Amino acid sequence: MKNIKDLMEMKHDGIKLSMVTAYDYPSAKQVEAAGIDTILVGDSLGMTVLGYESTVSVTLEDMIHHARAVRRGAPETFVVVDMPFGSVGASMQDDMKNAIKLYRTTHAQAIKIEGQHFELIRKCQQIGIPVVSHLGLTPQSVGIMGYSVQAQSEETARQLMNDAKRAEAAGAVMLVLEAIPSDLAALISQTLTIPVIGIGAGIDTDGQVLVYHDVLQYGTERKPKFVKIYGDFSTGVQSLKQFHEEVRNGQFPDETYTYQIKVLGEHND
Structure with a gap:
């Protein structure tokens, strides 16, 4: 089974990481x-x-139930599990209680936290819970930001770069960037020492993630630009x-699946 050190070494050696979502025992078995x-x-x-319209209806118990099934189906694969909507943001005490419960009961190698919860990342890191940060388009905030490409101006691009640096400084072991311009994703990947996984973020991230059901055209109807169907x-x-x-x-991804939006000048840090 790969560990965090292995993933860091893959980034250092220029080996691209693959990540796929899985939600149950059979899909996890296939992915492994x-x-x-x-x-x-x-x-x-x-x-x-589950047939919901968005991610906001998913509960902590849903995540635990499905993650435990995935762990059984893929015992030799590095597993990351999402902190769902409502499990983060109430209070630091509640946030930590939820993070500990999710990590302890699922036996995942890391939890994933959407958004700018840098202090929570820091506290998780301090007690030994590895955290994957998720920035750019964050589906739990879709009611505010909608489904659209993020960081399209220089100001928002700089903010995202700063957030990425803050996530790493707080102790995140990996970063997921979703639906952002490819040049910005490349710059963030080059700047950070932790692996950066893209979804709709171009080819120059350290790896790529796609949803299992999108890869296999299995029961999904909405097809974002960045999705390539493999069968x-x-x-x-x-x-x-x-x-x-x-x-x-x-x-993968070539230009067909990449956002070509220049938001930072050549000489900007």
Whole structure:
């Protein structure tokens, strides 16, 4: 099983990381069989598995239930599990209680926290809970920001860069960047020492993540620009292997799946 040190070394060696969401035992088994580096038990299960309109209806108990099934299906894969909407932001005491419960009961290798919760990341790191930070488009905030490309101005691009640095300084072990311009994602990836995983963030991040149901065109209707379909559900393992190989070889994403928006000048830090 890969650990955080292994993932850091992959970034250092220029080896692209593959990540796929999984929400249950059979999908986790397929992802592990395909050799994917990391699994994300994402709160996107609200739409893909539970039939909700967004992630905000997903509960902490939902995440625990599904993450434990994934752990059983993929015992040898690095697993990250989402802190769902409502489990973060009430108070630091409640936030830490939820983080400890999620980490302890799921046996995941890390939890993922959306947004600018840097003090929570720091406190989790202090007691030994690895945290993956998620910036850019954060689906739990879709009611405010909507589904659109983030950081399209110089001001918001600088803010995102600062947030990424703050997440790393707080102790995040990995960063997910969603739906941002490719040049900004490349700059953030070059600046941080932790692995940066992109989804709709171009090819120059340290790795790529896609939703299992999108990769296999399995029961999903909305298809964002950054989604590439590799097959259908019946070809699961082979399709996932192809995605894994294309990430490794730097073939995915090409320009077809990349936002080409220049938001920072050449000489900006």
